[in-house]
Amino acid sequence: MGIEFLYPEFEVVRNDARCIRCRVCERQCANEVHTYDEEGHVILSDDAKCVNCQRCVSLCPTRALKIVKSDCTFRENANWQPDTIREIYKQANSGGVLLSSMGNPKPLPVYWDKILINASQVTNPSIDPLREPMETRVFLGKKPGVMERDENGNLKTELPPQLELSMPVMFSAMSYGSISYNAHASLARASKELGIYYNTGEGGLHEDFYVYGPNTIVQVASGRFGVHKEYLEAGAAVEIKMGQGAKPGIGGHLPGTKIVGDVSRTRMIPEGSDAISPAPHHDIYSIEDLRQLVYSLKEATEYKKPIIVKVAAVHNIAAIASGVARSGADIIAIDGFRGGTGAAPTRIRDNVGIPIELALAVVDKRLRDEGIRNNVSLVVGGSIRSAADVVKAVALGADACYIATAAVLALGCHLCRTCQTGKCNWGIATQRPELVKRLNPDIGSERLVNLMTAWNHEIKELMGGMGINSIEALRGNRLMLRGVGLTEKELEILGISHAGE
Amino acid sequence: MTTIDAKELDFTKLNDRIRETAGDLEIVNCLGQRFIADGQSGRTITIQGVPGNALGAYLNGADIVVNGNAQDAVGDTMNDGSIVIHGNIGDAAGYAMRGGTIYVKGNAGYRAGIHMKAYKEKVPALVIGGGAGSFLGEYQAGGIIIVLGLTGKKIVGNFPGTGMHGGKMILRSDCKDVRFDKGVTVSPASAEDLEAVSSYLKEYCRLFNEDYEALMNAPFTIVTPDSSNPYKQMYVAN
Ligand code: SF4
Ligand code: SF4
Numbered sequence: 001m002g003i004e005f006l007y008p009e010f011e012v013v014r015n016d017a018r019c020i021r022c023r024v025c026e027r028q029c030a031n032e033v034h035t036y037d038e039e040g041h042v043i044l045s046d047d048a049k050c051v052n053c054q055r056c057v058s059l060c061p062t063r064a065l066k067i068v069k070s071d072c073t074f075r076e077n078a079n080w081q082p083d084t085i086r087e088i089y090k091q092a093n094s095g096g097v098l099l100s101s102m103g104n105p106k107p108l109p110v111y112w113d114k115i116l117i118n119a120s121q122v123t124n125p126s127i128d129p130l131r132e133p134m135e136t137r138v139f140l141g142k143k144p145g146v147m148e149r150d151e152n153g154n155l156k157t158e159l160p161p162q163l164e165l166s167m168p169v170m171f172s173a174m175s176y177g178s179i180s181y182n183a184h185a186s187l188a189r190a191s192k193e194l195g196i197y198y199n200t201g202e203g204g205l206h207e208d209f210y211v212y213g214p215n216t217i218v219q220v221a222s223g224r225f226g227v228h229k230e231y232l233e234a235g236a237a238v239e240i241k242m243g244q245g246a247k248p249g250i251g252g253h254l255p256g257t258k259i260v261g262d263v264s265r266t267r268m269i270p271e272g273s274d275a276i277s278p279a280p281h282h283d284i285y286s287i288e289d290l291r292q293l294v295y296s297l298k299e300a301t302e303y304k305k306p307i308i309v310k311v312a313a314v315h316n317i318a319a320i321a322s323g324v325a326r327s328g329a330d331i332i333a334i335d336g337f338r339g340g341t342g343a344a345p346t347r348i349r350d351n352v353g354i355p356i357e358l359a360l361a362v363v364d365k366r367l368r369d370e371g372i373r374n375n376v377s378l379v380v381g382g383s384i385r386s387a388a389d390v391v392k393a394v395a396l397g398a399d400a401c402y403i404a405t406a407a408v409l410a411l412g413c414h415l416c417r418t419c420q421t422g423k424c425n426w427g428i429a430t431q432r433p434e435l436v437k438r439l440n441p442d443i444g445s446e447r448l449v450n451l452m453t454a455w456n457h458e459i460k461e462l463m464g465g466m467g468i469n470s471i472e473a474l475r476g477n478r479l480m481l482r483g484v485g486l487t488e489k490e491l492e493i494l495g496i497s498h499a500g501e
Numbered sequence: 502m503t504t505i506d507a508k509e510l511d512f513t514k515l516n517d518r519i520r521e522t523a524g525d526l527e528i529v530n531c532l533g534q535r536f537i538a539d540g541q542s543g544r545t546i547t548i549q550g551v552p553g554n555a556l557g558a559y560l561n562g563a564d565i566v567v568n569g570n571a572q573d574a575v576g577d578t579m580n581d582g583s584i585v586i587h588g589n590i591g592d593a594a595g596y597a598m599r600g601g602t603i604y605v606k607g608n609a610g611y612r613a614g615i616h617m618k619a620y621k622e623k624v625p626a627l628v629i630g631g632g633a634g635s636f637l638g639e640y641q642a643g644g645i646i647i648v649l650g651l652t653g654k655k656i657v658g659n660f661p662g663t664g665m666h667g668g669k670m671i672l673r674s675d676c677k678d679v680r681f682d683k684g685v686t687v688s689p690a691s692a693e694d695l696e697a698v699s700s701y702l703k704e705y706c707r708l709f710n711e712d713y714e715a716l717m718n719a720p721f722t723i724v725t726p727d728s729s730n731p732y733k734q735m736y737v738a739n
Contacts (some may be wrong), residue, residue: 096737222599
């Protein structure tokens with residue numbers, strides 16, 4: 001109280017006429033907001049602990065609850081916004097670095113929303129995806145410059161290893177530890193059913209999930225947690241994590257409180273010990289060094305698996321990607337500044353990196369200009385929110401998209417952005433057994449399959465509207481895009497015309 | 502035992518040949534080929550010459566002997582087995598190794614044993630006969646790093662143990678002239694401390710013909726982390 005007091009951000013509003021004192025809310029809230037008062041036969045709530053995750057709201061059988069943003073605010077000030085003031089108080093109270101979760105919530109431009117998609121009219125008729133075959137399958141990997149066939153027409157050229165995706169979307173890296181066993185189970189099962197891939201993140205692969213290996217991308221990050229021969233062999237591809245959109249330039253840090261039981265075993269570090277992924281790989285200081293890690297992984301997997309290099313979208317991304325394309329990597333994954341995370345310093349999350357739309361546009365162009373675009377496939381992530389974003393990304397030059405926030409939303413996440421506390425009421429970003437079991441992998445995987453199936457239909461519909469029946473014909477087809485409300489410079493970087501042109 | 506002449510073989514060809522053979526193997530005329538024995542298990546590979554970077558990366562139980570020097574990233578992310586170097590070694594030896602042993606007769610470059618790990622019975626060990634470069638055992642999360650200072654080179658360069666949060670280092674020196682990070686505890690090694698690592702010291706003496714008694718007749722220092730949660734206090738939830 002006193003100078004350290006911060007008025008609660010949210011208010012828990014209970015309609016007493018509807019409340020039947022079932023105490024579901026009390027049991028559902030891991031933040032211990034609700035308590036039952038025996039004497040008064042009422043449910044009390046401590047608003048200060050509420051993070052607005054909507055769990056109690058969703059589970060209250062009588063719809064007695066709602067969470068509202070408190071209207072007790074500071075005196076209005078366009079410069080000193082309430083969030084800014086609160087952050088200063090928190091730091092003055094604690095001396096700590098501000099730590100946040102999920103993607104950058106700031107009102108910075110979302111270029112996807114300023115790009116519009118074309119459709120055919122009169123000439124070049126559109127295609128009805130319900131009647132005609134539409135191809136959304138993509139292959140990720142190095143494409144050979146020439147194809148040679150023998151006299152019988154059989155392929156002589158040895159194809160570099162490829163990942164086959166039924167649609168141009170994959171689930172991006174979320175480590176076991178940052179998310180739960182059941183969340184991983186849901187992603188793994190859905191990937192198998194959909195014919196796409198999920199990504200282990202940097203926490204190793206739980207032994208139960210080796211069976212999903214053909215639909216798994218295994219990640220190698222600077223901390224090398226859980227990386228060993230069988231792990232590398234288990235995956236369909238290996239991803240080297242150089243950076244992450246939510247926190248470019250810094251490493252990862254999973255607090256010791258989340259290193260329990262299986263998580264500790266999978267990462268192969270003792271329980272309770274922090275899992276620290278240093279900011280750089282300590283053996284990589286140049287593209288030549290990166291090439292060394294790429295080839296050490298290729299050697300260890302006998303050149304059978306594509307190697308992905310994941311980088312964050314930063315200012316010099318075109319030059320960086322050009323270097324990565326020459327490192328021997330088969331696929332480059334670029335993560336934009338809105339990418340999610342289980343924990344990142346607020347200042348880094350909100351201020352470092354660049355939008356994925358711009359990064360993608362310049363990288364695709366640079367690789368084409370240099371004649372090396374076919375040396376690599378491009379996968380982009382960092383807040384791909386819908387099928388429309390996917391179509392726009394492909395038209396800007398991406399081979400496929402990575403999604404994670406959209407995937408956890410399908411699993412029940414309500415974007416309360418408190419993953420770092422480990423008390424996720426939806427059983428996703430937590431290791432507490434009683435919370436983890438709230439996420440049923442049967443339901444979770446089904447919801448992911450639903451989401452992706454719906455997106456795939458929408459992708460086909462959008463393609464059909466443009467008169468395009470294969471995703472290959474859409475890739476890099478920027479004529480299908482127009483900008484609205486963008487400056488000359490923005491249009492130039494995106495390589496698209498303004499609407500009306 | 503098979504012998505492969507590495508002369509004029511590039512690394513892809515040499516490593517293909519290594520994978521095609523089974524059982525113990527000798528490689529002669531080795532000259533800088535990278536990635537030798539990556540992920541190998543269940544065999545002994547003896548190398549005459551100088552292997553290139555990333556020797557024995559992801560090593561999974563094979564035993565490697567190098568009669569010569571080795572370069573960078575030896576035993577990167579090694580899981581099991583042993584690597585014995587009858588010479589000096591480059592940078593980042595044993596990066597993130599999580600099992601097995603590396604013995605180096607001579608000196609090691611920068612960042613040896615960085616981010617080494619341990620889990621239950623799997624405790625890796627890196628033994629360096631000479632001196633180690635700067636950033637020894639940075640971010641060390643487990644395992645044992647031993648440096649013996651037998652070559653006359655300074656026992657260790659700058660900033661050993663920065664960000665260390667597990668495992669231990671045993672340095673054969675009083676370390677009076679070494680600047681450690683503030684997050685570690687540095688103290689003279691006790692008889693028990695030395696007893697706990699005596700098998701590694703004896704093995705070093707056996708491998709490289711050193712006299713154990715003479716080796717032990719010197720001050721030793723033990724370095725351990727202050728906390729396994731070095732970053733705990735730094736954050737405030739937002
Ligand atoms: S869950 Fe709803 S009905 Fe049950 S006690 Fe809480 S507010 Fe009342
Ligand atoms: S934290 Fe979630 S479950 Fe708890 S009161 Fe707030 S909205 Fe309800």
